[in-house]
Amino acid sequence: xxxxxxxxxxxxxxxxxxxxxxxxxxxxxxxxxxxxxxxxxxxxxxxxxxxxxxxxxxxxxxxxxxxxxxxxxxxxxxxxxxxxxxxxxxxxxxxxxxxxxxxxxxxxxxxxxxxxxxxxxxxxxxxxxxxxxxxxxxxxxxxxxxxxxxxxxxxxxxxxxxxxxxxxxxxxxxxxxxxxxxxxxxxxxxxxxxxxxxxxxxxxxxxxxxxxxxxxxxxxxxxxxxxxxxxxxxxxxxxxxxxxxxxxxxxxxxxxxxxxxxxxxxxxxxxxxxxxxxxxxxxxxxxxxxxxxxxxxxxxxxxxxxxxxxxxxxxxxxxxxxxxxxxxxxxxxxxxxxxxxxxxxxxxxxxxxxxxxxxxxxxxxxxxxxxxxxxxxxxxxxxxxxxxxxxxxxxxxxxxxxxxxxxxxxxxxxxxxxxxxxxxxxxxxxxxxxxxxxxxxxxxxxxxxxxxxxxxxxxxxxxxxxxxxxxxxxxxxxxxxxxxxxxxxxxxxxxxxxxxxxxxxxxxxxxxxxxxxxxxxxxxxxxxxxxxxxxxxxxxxxxxxxxxxxxxxxxxxxxxxxxxxxxxxxxxxxxxxxxxxxxxxxxxxxxxxxxxxxxxxxxxxxxxxxxxxxxxxxxxxxxxxxxxxxxxxxxxxxxxxxxxxxxxxxxxxxxxxxxxxxxxxxxxxxxxxxxxxxxxxxxxxxxxxxxxxxxxxxxxxxxxxxxxxxxxxxxxxxxxxxxxxxxxxxxxxxxxxxxxxxxxxxxxxxxxxxxxxxxx
Numbered sequence: 001x002x003x004x005x006x007x008x009x010x011x012x013x014x015x016x017x018x019x020x021x022x023x024x025x026x027x028x029x030x031x032x033x034x035x036x037x038x039x040x041x042x043x044x045x046x047x048x049x050x051x052x053x054x055x056x057x058x059x060x061x062x063x064x065x066x067x068x069x070x071x072x073x074x075x076x077x078x079x080x081x082x083x084x085x086x087x088x089x090x091x092x093x094x095x096x097x098x099x100x101x102x103x104x105x106x107x108x109x110x111x112x113x114x115x116x117x118x119x120x121x122x123x124x125x126x127x128x129x130x131x132x133x134x135x136x137x138x139x140x141x142x143x144x145x146x147x148x149x150x151x152x153x154x155x156x157x158x159x160x161x162x163x164x165x166x167x168x169x170x171x172x173x174x175x176x177x178x179x180x181x182x183x184x185x186x187x188x189x190x191x192x193x194x195x196x197x198x199x200x201x202x203x204x205x206x207x208x209x210x211x212x213x214x215x216x217x218x219x220x221x222x223x224x225x226x227x228x229x230x231x232x233x234x235x236x237x238x239x240x241x242x243x244x245x246x247x248x249x250x251x252x253x254x255x256x257x258x259x260x261x262x263x264x265x266x267x268x269x270x271x272x273x274x275x276x277x278x279x280x281x282x283x284x285x286x287x288x289x290x291x292x293x294x295x296x297x298x299x300x301x302x303x304x305x306x307x308x309x310x311x312x313x314x315x316x317x318x319x320x321x322x323x324x325x326x327x328x329x330x331x332x333x334x335x336x337x338x339x340x341x342x343x344x345x346x347x348x349x350x351x352x353x354x355x356x357x358x359x360x361x362x363x364x365x366x367x368x369x370x371x372x373x374x375x376x377x378x379x380x381x382x383x384x385x386x387x388x389x390x391x392x393x394x395x396x397x398x399x400x401x402x403x404x405x406x407x408x409x410x411x412x413x414x415x416x417x418x419x420x421x422x423x424x425x426x427x428x429x430x431x432x433x434x435x436x437x438x439x440x441x442x443x444x445x446x447x448x449x450x451x452x453x454x455x456x457x458x459x460x461x462x463x464x465x466x467x468x469x470x471x472x473x474x475x476x477x478x479x480x481x482x483x484x485x486x487x488x489x490x491x492x493x494x495x496x497x498x499x500x501x502x503x504x505x506x507x508x509x510x511x512x513x514x515x516x517x518x519x520x521x522x523x524x525x526x527x528x529x530x531x532x533x534x535x536x537x538x539x540x541x542x543x544x545x546x547x548x549x550x551x552x553x554x555x556x557x558x559x560x561x562x563x564x565x566x567x568x569x570x571x572x573x574x575x576x577x578x579x580x581x582x583x584x585x586x587x588x589x590x591x592x593x594x595x596x597x598x599x600x601x602x603x604x605x606x607x608x609x610x611x612x613x614x615x616x617x618x619x620x621x622x623x624x625x626x627x628x629x630x631x632x633x634x635x636x637x638x639x640x641x642x643x644x645x646x647x648x649x650x651x652x653x654x655x656x657x658x659x660x661x662x663x664x665x666x667x668x669x670x671x672x673x674x675x676x677x678x679x680x681x682x683x684x685x686x687x688x689x690x691x692x693x694x695x696x697x698x699x700x701x702x703x704x705x706x707x708x709x710x711x712x713x714x715x716x717x718x719x720x721x722x723x724x725x726x727x728x729x730x731x732x733x734x735x736x737x738x739x740x741x742x743x744x745x746x747x748x749x750x751x752x753x754x755x756x757x758x759x760x
Contacts, residue, residue, distance in 0.1 A: 001182065005122050006139040008178040012071060012114050013143025015171040017250075018151045019078065019111065022164050043362035045108025047355040053113040053120075054351020063121030064183050070110040070117065071176035075169045077107045112358065115140055116351040118179075123346040125186065131264035133340060133350070134333035138257030141329065145251045152243025160727035209339040210356060212274075212392050216335065217357045218364035219385045220328045223285070224249050224321075225368040226378050226385070230292055230426070231317045233457065233473055242593055248318045252325025257333035259326070264337065271396055274334055275409065278393040279416070281327040285386035286420045291320045292382070293424045332357065377452050379426040390417055453540030460544035470516050470544060475589065477541075478515040489518060491620055491655035492586065494705060496522030498648060498657065499582040499616035501672050502665045508578070509533070510610065512569045512585035514541055517557075519584050524561040528581075533563045535572040570597060573606040581612050587621040590630065590730050599634055599730045600723050604641035611661070617642060619658040627746040630733050632720035639710045640722055647707045649752070660710065707756060716755060 020042065049070075056066060081103055115136065123132045147168075155164045228245045235241035263269060295316070339353050340346045372381040390413055397409045449460040456473040470477045478489055496519035500506050508530030509523045523532045536542060542564065557564070565572060569585065585607070587598040597603055599621075607617050619638060623631070635658070639645065642660025649656055659665065723729045744750070 001125065001186065002122065002135075004178065004182060005118065005125075006135060008067075008175050008182070009115065009118050009136050010139045010143040010146075011171050011178070012118075012175040013140035014147040014150070015074070015168040015175070016111050016114070016140070017144035017147030018155070018164060018168040018171075019107070021148065021151050022156075022161060022168070040362060040366065041104045042108050043358050045105045046112030047358045048105075049109030049112025050116050050351045050355035050358065052109060052351075053116040054348070054355075057116070057120050057347045057351065061117075062183075063117040063119070063124070064179055066117040067114055067121070068176050068179045068183065070113045071172045071179065073110045074107050075172040075176065077110070078165055078169050078172075081107065112355070116354050119350055120347045131261040131337070133337045133346070134257050134261040134264060137333050137336065138254050138261065138329065141250055141254035141257060145247055145254055148243055148247045148250065152247075156728060157732035160729075162726055206339060208395050209335055210353070211395065212278075213332065213335045213339065213353060214356055214360040215388055215392060216328065216331050217360035218367075219388045220253070220325075220332070221361045221364035222368040222372065222381065223324070223328075223385045225365055226373065226381050227288075227321050229373070229456070230295075230378060231321070234295070234317065245317075245321070249321055249325045252322040253329030253332070256326035256329025256331075258329075260330040260333055264334075269334060269338070274331070274338065275393055275396045277327060277331050277334065278389045278396065279412070281324065281331060282386065282389040282393065282416060282420075284324045284327060285382075285389065286423055288320050288324055289379075289382050289386055289426065290423050291316075293426045373452060374454060382426065386420065387417075390420075449544045451540050451543065453538050458538060458540040458544050468516075470541065472538070472541075478518070480516045480518065489516075489653065489655075491653060491657060492516075492518040493522055494648065495519060495584050495586070495618040495620040495657045498659055499584065499618045500526050500528070502659070502667055503581065503614060503616050503661075504666065505614075506581035508580050509582035509584070510535070510576075510578075510580040512572070512583070514545075514564070515586060517545060519586075520562055523582065523584075531563045532561060533565065533578070533580075535565050535567055535569060537566070537568045539566050570603065570606060573610055576610055578610070579612045579615075580610055581615045582618070583607055583611055583615065584618045585620065587619065589622060589624060590626050590634075593731065595731045596723065596725060596728045599637065600725050601637050601641060602725045604638060608641055614661070614663055616645075616659060616661045616665075619660070621656060621658075623654045623656060623748050626748055627733075628748050628751045629720070629746070630730060631748040631751065632717040633723050633729055633733075635713050636717040636720045637723045639714055643710065645710045647710075647713060648705045649707050656707075657705075707752065712755070 053066065057063060119133055119136050122136065150167075151164060155167050159167065224246070227249070228242065231245050232241055235244070260269075263273075336350070336353055336357075340349050368381060372384070376384075393409075393413055397413070449458070451458055459471040459474075461469055461471070469479050478492065480489075492515065496511070500509075500523065506526075506528060508528060509532045511520050511523065511532060511534040514520060514534050514536040520532055520534045567575075585598070588595055590599065604617075611617055621634070626634075635647070638658050638660060642658075642662070644662065644664050645658065645660035646665060647656060647658055721727070721729055
C-alpha cells in the first residue's frame with residue numbers, strides 16, 4: 001500500500017508540473033510582470049491550500065479522503081477555467097493580476113493541499129516509518145520530472161496548450177481513482193490515530209529548522225534560474241533546451257530526497273547529518289561556480305550557439321547542476337522530516353512547513369530574475385547562493401555537542417569560507433569574446449560592450465573596423481556601419497520606408513524594437529507630423545548603441561522626434577491609447593522560447609487594434625531554420641488578420657517583410673520621388689541614401705523587392721495551420737538548432753522561388 005500511495009502522488013506530481021509549465025506559457029507571455037505575476041499567483045494559491053490542508057487535518061480530516069476531493073476539484077476546475085484565459089490580454093480585460101489570482105486560486109489551492117494530505121494519511125498508516133516525508137516528496141518531484149518531459153517533448157508539441165490542460169486533468173482524475181481504491185481497500189482500524197498530546201523532540205529548535213527550510217527553498221530556485229540562463233547560452237533558448245535543463249535539476253532534487261530515505265529507515269538522522277549535508281552543498285555549489293567559469297573551454301572553433309543540446313559535452317552541464325540538485329532535495333526532505341518528526345506533528349505542522357517552502361521557492365525565482373541578475377549579475381548571484389549553506393551550517397553548529405566537536409566545525413567552516421574567495425568569478429565578457437566574438441577587430445576609440453540585461457546578454461562589437469553588430473545571447477540582432485550609422489540592415493530600412501511610401505497622409509508611427517535604430521531613424525527622417533514612438537523591452541540595447549560614441553549620430557533621440565518606451569510589445573500595445581498610421585516590428589527568431597507571442601493571431605489582432613483605418617503594418621522576420629510548413633503558417637496567420645497586403649523580400653539576408661492593412665496598397669510614385677529628394681541635417685544623409693543602401697536605388701526599383709500579393713499567398717497556404725497562443729505552433733515546430741537546415745520540399749526558399757515562377 002505504501003508503494004501504491006507513492007504512485008498516486010507520483011501521478012499527481014506529473015499533473016502538477018504540467019500545470020506549472022502551462023500556466024507560465026498560458027498567462028505569462030510578457031517579460032515585465034506577467035510571468036512573475038503568474039508564478040506568484042500559482043504558488044500563493046498552493047501555499048494557501050497547504051495551510052488549509054493543515055487546518056483541516058487538525059480537525060481530524062482523513063487525509064486520503066481529502067486528497068480524493070482535491071484531485072477531483074482540480075480535474076473539474078482546470079478545464080473549465082484555463083482554456084478561456086490563454087492570453088494576457090484577456091487577463092487585463094478582467095482587471096489584471098487580481099483576476100489572475102482569483103482564477104488560479106481554486107486549482108492552485110487544491111494542488112497545494114495534495115502533498116500534506118497524503119503525507120499525513122501515510123504517516124498514520126505507517127506510524128513507525130520516519131521516512132514518509134522524504135519518500136513522498138521525492139516521488140512527487142520524480143512525477144514532476146515525468147511531467148516536464150512529457151509536456152516539453154510530446155504533449156505541447158502534439159496536442160497544444162488546450163490538449164495539455166485536458167491531459168493533466170485526466171491524470172488528476174486517475175490519481176483520484178487510485179486514492180479511492182486505497183480508501184476502500186484499507187479499513188479505518190488499520191490506521192493509527194496519534195493522540196494530541198504526542199510530544200516532540202524539544203532538543204531541536206523549530207524556528208531554526210524553518211529558517212533552513214526557507215533559505216534552502218530560496219537558494220534552490222534562485223540557483224536554478226541562474227543555471228538555466230547560463231546553460232541556455234550554450235544550448236540555445238528553445239522549448240526543448242529549457243525542458244532538458246529543468247528536467248535535470250528536478251531529477252536531481254527528486255533522487256536526493258529518495259536517496260536519503262533508506263538512511264532515515266536505518267538510523268535516526270540528526271543535526272550532525274544536516275550539518276554534513278549543508279557543508280557538502282556549500283562545497284558543491286562553489287565547485288559548480290568554478291566549472292561554469294571554465295565552461296567556455298568546452299567550445300571548439302567549429303561550435304556555435306545551440307549545438308551542445310545534442311552534443312556529448314552537454315553532459316558536462318548536466319553533471320554541474322545534477323550534483324547540487326541532489327543535495328538540495330536531500331536537505332529539503334531531511335529538514336521537513338526533522339521539523340515534523342512524529343505522526344501527530346505531521347498532521348499539526350506539515351501544511352505550514354510546506355507552505356513556507358512554496359513561498360520562499362517562488363520568492364527566490366522572482367527576486368533572482370527581476371532584481372539579483374539585472375542588478376548584480378549572474379556571477380555575484382551564484383556567489384550569494386553558494387555562501388548561504390555556509391551560514392546555515394553556522395546555525396546548526398551551536399547545537400552540536402561536545403564543545404570540542406563544535407570548535408572543530410567552526411574551524412572547518414572558516415577554512416572553507418576563505419577558500420571559496422579564491423574561486424574565479426564567471427566573467428561573461430571572456431566567455432563571449434572566446435566563442436561568439438572570435439573575429440572581432442577593435443580600434444582604440446571603440447568600446448566592447450557586453451552587459452547582462454532582462455533579455456539576456458547584450459553585446460555590441462566592431463567587426464573588421466566597419467560593421468558593428470548588435471547581439472543578444474550571441475545571436476545577431478542587427479548590423480550597422482560604424483562610420484556611417486544610417487547604413488544598416490537593408491530589410492530594416494525597407495520595412496520602415498514601405499508603410500510610409502505606400503499610403504497617403506501618414507501622420508505617426510510606432511516601431512516595436514529599436515535594434516540599431518535604423519527603422520526608427522528612417523521614419524524620423526520623413527515628414528510625419530507626429531512623434532515616432534519606439535518600444536524597446538531591453539534598456540541595455542539602447543546603452544549598447546552608445547558605446548562607440550555614436551550619440552552625435554542619433555540626434556533624433558534628443559530633438560523630440562522620437563519617444564522611447566521601455567516595455568514589452570504586447571503590454572505596450574494593450575496599454576497604448578493612440579492609433580497609428582504606421583506600425584513596424586521585427587520578430588525574434590522563431591525557435592526562441594516565447595516566440596509565439598510575436599507570431600500568433602492574437603499578437604496581430606493587438607497590432608490591428610492600434611492601427612488607423614487606412615494604416616499599414618510592416619512585419620519583418622528572418623527565415624533561419626524556418627521550414628516551408630512553418631513559413632506557410634506564418635503567412636496564413638498574418639493575412640488572416642490583415643487581408644490585403646503583399647510580401648517583400650531581402651532574400652540575400654534571409655529576411656521577409658509582410659505588409660498588411662485593411663485597404664489595397666497604393667503606390668504613389670510622386671510621393672516616393674519627393675521622399676528620395678528629402679534633405680536632412682543628419683550626417684548629410686538623405687532619405688534616398690538610406691533607401692539606396694537598402695538596394696532600392698530609385699523609385700522605379702521599389703517594386704523589385706515585391707514578391708507576391710496577399711491574394712497570391714492565400715491561394716497557396718490554405719492547408720496550413722494558423723498560429724495561436726493556444727497551440728504554440730511556431731516554437732514547438734522548430735526543432736533544436738543543431739539539426740540540419742531544411743532541405744528539399746521543406747526548404748522555404750524553394751517554396752518562394754516556385755511561387756514566384758508561377759506568378760511572374
